[in-house]
Amino acid sequence: MPKNKKTKSIAFCPGCGHIIILQTLNRVLQKLQKADRAAIGLDIGCSLLAWDMLPISTFQTHHGRAVPTMVGFEKAREKSIAVAYTGDGGAYSIGLQSLLWAARRNNPILVIVVNNTIYGMTGGQTAPTSLRGQVTDTAPAGHDELPMLGPELVRELNGQAYIARTAANEPVILAEYLERAIKATEAGNFALVEVLSYCPTNWRMKGVESNNHLNKLKDTFKTGEIL
Amino acid sequence: MKNKREFLSGSDVVVRAVRDAGAVSMYGYPITPGTEILSKWIREAARDKRMKYLQTEDEIAAGFAVAGAVLAGEKSFTATAGPGTILMQDALSMAEGMRLPFVAIIVQRGGPSSGTVIYSQQEVVLATHGGNGEGMRIVYSPSSLTELYDMTRRAFNDAARYRFPALVLTDGYLVKTKQVISNFKKIKNIPAPKIVSRTGHVNLRNIFTVEEELNEEILRAQKDYVKMSKTIAKSESYLVADADTIIIAHGIVGRVARDAVDKLRARGLRVGLWRPLTLAPLDVRGFAKTRRAKNFVVAESSAGQLADLLKNRISNCPNFSTYFRPALGIETDEIVKFVMKKYAKK
Numbered sequence: 001m002p003k004n005k006k007t008k009s010i011a012f013c014p015g016c017g018h019i020i021i022l023q024t025l026n027r028v029l030q031k032l033q034k035a036d037r038a039a040i041g042l043d044i045g046c047s048l049l050a051w052d053m054l055p056i057s058t059f060q061t062h063h064g065r066a067v068p069t070m071v072g073f074e075k076a077r078e079k080s081i082a083v084a085y086t087g088d089g090g091a092y093s094i095g096l097q098s099l100l101w102a103a104r105r106n107n108p109i110l111v112i113v114v115n116n117t118i119y120g121m122t123g124g125q126t127a128p129t130s131l132r133g134q135v136t137d138t139a140p141a142g143h144d145e146l147p148m149l150g151p152e153l154v155r156e157l158n159g160q161a162y163i164a165r166t167a168a169n170e171p172v173i174l175a176e177y178l179e180r181a182i183k184a185t186e187a188g189n190f191a192l193v194e195v196l197s198y199c200p201t202n203w204r205m206k207g208v209e210s211n212n213h214l215n216k217l218k219d220t221f222k223t224g225e226i227l
Numbered sequence: 228m229k230n231k232r233e234f235l236s237g238s239d240v241v242v243r244a245v246r247d248a249g250a251v252s253m254y255g256y257p258i259t260p261g262t263e264i265l266s267k268w269i270r271e272a273a274r275d276k277r278m279k280y281l282q283t284e285d286e287i288a289a290g291f292a293v294a295g296a297v298l299a300g301e302k303s304f305t306a307t308a309g310p311g312t313i314l315m316q317d318a319l320s321m322a323e324g325m326r327l328p329f330v331a332i333i334v335q336r337g338g339p340s341s342g343t344v345i346y347s348q349q350e351v352v353l354a355t356h357g358g359n360g361e362g363m364r365i366v367y368s369p370s371s372l373t374e375l376y377d378m379t380r381r382a383f384n385d386a387a388r389y390r391f392p393a394l395v396l397t398d399g400y401l402v403k404t405k406q407v408i409s410n411f412k413k414i415k416n417i418p419a420p421k422i423v424s425r426t427g428h429v430n431l432r433n434i435f436t437v438e439e440e441l442n443e444e445i446l447r448a449q450k451d452y453v454k455m456s457k458t459i460a461k462s463e464s465y466l467v468a469d470a471d472t473i474i475i476a477h478g479i480v481g482r483v484a485r486d487a488v489d490k491l492r493a494r495g496l497r498v499g500l501w502r503p504l505t506l507a508p509l510d511v512r513g514f515a516k517t518r519r520a521k522n523f524v525v526a527e528s529s530a531g532q533l534a535d536l537l538k539n540r541i542s543n544c545p546n547f548s549t550y551f552r553p554a555l556g557i558e559t560d561e562i563v564k565f566v567m568k569k570y571a572k573k
Contacts, residue, residue: 036426039298051430057424059325068288068289068291069295071292073296073298075252075279075296076300077299077300082295097285098287
């Protein structure tokens with residue numbers, strides 16, 4: 001890769017899934033030769049650490065506000081690839097209203113939701129995707145609700161959108177889905193790709209254990225294109 | 228060019244000014260008394276395909292969509308009021324932090340809570356200092372429809388030139404006022420800065436790891452703000468040179484106070500008016516012109532938000548008597564009566 005296409009030093013924790021997801025997004029945009037037309041609005045949370053990692057325009061927004069920011073960006077700049085990059089808390093909790101409405105209106109933006117079932121940046125609190133029984137900083141006796149299934153919810157609102165779920169340990173499929181999602185936005189449709197991801201720091205797990213846990217999440221969060 | 232007379236409302240004037248400023252998009256959520264700006268923009272957009280808009284899911288989304296549009300290099304704006312002004316602080320804070328040329332028309336209504344729906348001057352603090360920062364914003368307070376036009380134009384220019392969010396703080400009375408207007412002022416537009424370039428890439432942040440980094444950012448912004456203040460801080464001084472008593476008021480109360488000055492002068496009292504046109508930055512040097520007066524009266528439709536602003540910004544701020552009418556309109560004769568009672572020789 002030419003020098004200016006490379007990614008920079010990485011601020012994420014060792015073993016964090018964000019690194020794989022962001023590098024895959026970069027590879028896809030470079031392959032499609034669309035990196036110059038792309039802009040990534042970053043949610044606040046661990047997503048914000050991506051601000052200077054990629055050779056792509058990025059800007060931090062506020063927590064839960066990456067989606068409406070990119071709605072405005074896309075309407076202002078035609079033929080741009082407007083990406084909102086967010087965690088599960090930003091997408092499905094504090095920013096849910098804007099996510100649902102962007103989907104309903106079929107705004108042609110790509111929303112990437114990194115789902116690790118926990119709030120990472122603030123240190124392991126319950127997320128809208130936390131599993132029933134999951135012990136978190138704010139549910140020490142175990143979470144007592146079912147996790148939110150964001151992509152399935154969005155599907156109900158928009159029949160034309162491209163919606164898929166994959167995982168950080170399936171980078172080839174992730175690349176495929178991201179490519180299709182980008183093409184969907186170019187065709188004028190909303191796209192959402194949820195990526196199940198590792199958070200070894202807040203899961204308090206080591207490498208193999210983390211990977212096993214990620215695979216186990218797929219029992220609850222079904223991977224594949226959501227039709 | 229021949230003299231053109233038009234019968235226009237405040238919301239018509241805002242839409243005209245925004246279009247003349249070169250803005251092409253509006254994001255908003257209906258809230259009285261600001262809704263008419265959104266509905267008029269949308270009606271005009273039906274005739275002019277260059278005009279874009281979105282009625283968003285809430286004011287938060289409206290604010291961030293404006294932020295996204297200005298990041299992409301477009302002139303964009305929102306209009307809101309009361310509880311909407313509270314929600315707008317989220318995006319305004321980002322605009323302050325990232326030096327975005329964000330423009331909002333704030334149409335004050337009564338508070339707290341849902342309050343009343345047409346008028347107050349209770350959003351001064353929210354407009355000037357509503358965020359989690361140092362309040363580096365530009366805030367205009369128009370007293371008439373011609374000022375509403377000029378200040379809206381200047382808000383876009385100042386936001387583009389100085390890269391601070393710019394707010395026009397008005398109210399439902401002014402936005403609903405309808406009058407004949409002939410010829411708007413000609414103002415040259417400053418183009419929107421291209422923040423996120425189309426070629427190459429930029430990486431912009433609003434969160435810092437190290438306290439010193441943020442401190443440096445704030446100090447840099449503060450330096451720019453102080454430098455800008457010398458140029459853009461404006462006030463009106465009316466009959467202040469020989470005045471014993473100065474009435475201080477802003478927005479439409481300022482206009483009423485000017486009439487009160489004339490009436491009080493007719494009764495032999497040496498009264499003048501000082502009216503800030505910008506609430507932020509405040510024209511501290513302009514205020515110095517009034518300092519030979521003995522008495523000062525602050526009149527406002529809040530319980531002292533303008534008075535607090537003066538106390539905070541003006542060194543050796545004089546003591547003033549107060550005519551505070553929170554959430555109520557103020558009429559000329561009320562001010563006349565108050566000043567007569569307080570300062571006319573018995």
